[in-house]
Amino acid sequence: MPNTYTPPFTMTDEITNLVIEIAELTGAMTVSEQLSNNPKLRRENRIKSIHSSLAIEQNSLTVDQVSDIIDGKRVLGPPQDIKEAKNAYEAYEAMAELNPYSIDDLLKAHKIMMEGLTKDAGTFRSKNVGVYAGDQLIHAGTPANYVPELMGQLFEWLKTSKLHPLVKSCIFHYEFEFIHPFSDGNGRTGRLWHTLILAKWQEFYLWIPIETMIHERQQDYYKMLNASNTAGESTVFVQFMLESIRDLLLELSQNNHASIEKTLDEKLIDLLKINGKRSAAELSTEVGLSARTVQRALRKLMESGQIEHIGSNRGGYYVVKQK
Secondary structure, eight states: OOOOOOOOOOOOHHHHHHHHHHHHHHHHHHHHTTTTTOHHHHHHHHHHHHHHHHHHTTOOOOHHHHHHHHTTOOOOSOHHHHHHHHHHHHHHHHGGGOOTTOHHHHHHHHHHHHTTTOTTTTSOOSSOOEEEETTEEEEEOOOGGGHHHHHHHHHHHHHHOOSOHHHHHHHHHHHHHHHOOSSSOHHHHHHHHHHHHHHHHOGGGGGOOHHHHHHHTHHHHHHHHHHHHHHTSSHHHHHHHHHHHHHHHHHHHHHHHHHHHHHHHHHHHHHHHHHSOBOHHHHHHHHTSOHHHHHHHHHHHHHTTSEEEESOTTTOEEEEOOO
16 A cells, blocks of 8 residues: 555645744743643643533533543433543543554544444444535545545654644644544544644643634634635645644643742742741742742732832832731
8 A cells, every 4th residue: 555645735934933933832831841730730621622522523511511520420411422521531541642653543542432422433434424514515525445545644644744743733633534534533533633643742732622722713613624625735724723722822821820920929928927028039039930020929919919018129028018
């Protein structure tokens, strides 16, 4: 079987700039280790990923219900929706052990995701399928007899291509959905594999809820898939996905920064309550952050009336303001 397929795609200045921007955001978030040091945040993001990916497929469960299912609690809801959530959780939990370049692992992931939901879980489809919007056919999947060969070529390209992983993951996502290799579960499996490819590049993508951004932009997601179908190449879909990832990282970075600032405020108040009075330099040493960061937090606490500064700018100190 020849493995020389190269997915049609055009690198643009917009895509190049997005890759640079996302790489910078990724580097900053990786250095800060905000996710690796926060199991609660990782769990919340995992739940968001599962809920959003299933919601795109018309699963009716809420985020709280998905959380309860993961915690082993009893949930009242359609049995199939509950089964989908349980399966998705197992599939996402298995991601760290999966090889994004292995077709066998893809089939394993699909089997976990679709066990008890479709008879051919874990195998490529044997019949032709179409994607419908109501009664209207919007995409006819690749004829079933070509699926194994095309998937083999796609995985060989994924493994050998020199494109940046950010770009490769988006191209793979599009090509996977275009081929539509399974009788059911293509959307949720394709989104999981997109995340897995990114996690091979930077592990913390295991905990980034890209699916949530897709869910929020669901109409545009399908619009860009169809636009790429019409264009005969994945370029517009790749740009859309990179913009979505960029926007998600910006949002997460801002939220995490706000959380860190809040925690720092609390630490500073606690130190001043315990130790009575401290200079900015002393507080900076005790919390292990730069003087500029601490001074910025102290200024906010003064503006909110929680602390006050006594003495000169150079030789003064801070105390908790008496009420």
